[in-house]
Amino acid sequence: GQQVQQSPASLVLQEGENAELQCNFSTSLNSMQWFYQRPGGSLVSLFYNPSGTKHSGRLTSTTVIKERRSSLHISSSQTTDSGTYLCALERNAGAKLTFGGGTRLTVRP
């Protein structure tokens, strides 16, 4: 089965609303990473988060290893936040990542 599952698959918000994106994993991990992919573009790293909570501007990432989940919270969404958000499991230190299917976010003005 799929080792990394993201939910929801897609999400539509009005500008200013908050979003909570979920990532659940079924295997042990060294770390969890979150990436943003703009439409038709490359991926940009948002967080490298082995455990606990990290903040960056309007973004917050929380990884709870015991519960095998990680979340990405976006507060006060903006139209420029539109795109796909991917989580990726790092199975062992410094090695390959396994990606979830992504959450496609659309923020309407």
Next chain:
Amino acid sequence: EAAVTQSPRNKVAVTGGKVTLSCNQTNNHNNMYWYRQDTGHGLRLIHYSYGAGSTEKGDIPDGYKASRPSQENFSLILELATPSQTSVYFCASGHGTGSGNTLYFGEGSRLIVV
């Protein structure tokens, strides 16, 4: 700022032909990776490398070869391209030292096999 450059950015190939996708990184990263991205499958790892001269199979290596002739360059080779290999391919690099192993991705190479 980390820089990963892929070429070509777009390619149309014929079935049975040979395709080489090239990737160059200027950050002296040890690890490099090739992923493909398809609707419904997300990003899947094809091959990766821990350094010059090393290549490792990822999760979906069949039909692909990889070459890492130097620290900076990592190529993905399709010896006999098939329509099922139509996809967007992403190269990435990273330090590979565990903590802080952020990956830096290229812009992607869109391949269509007809």
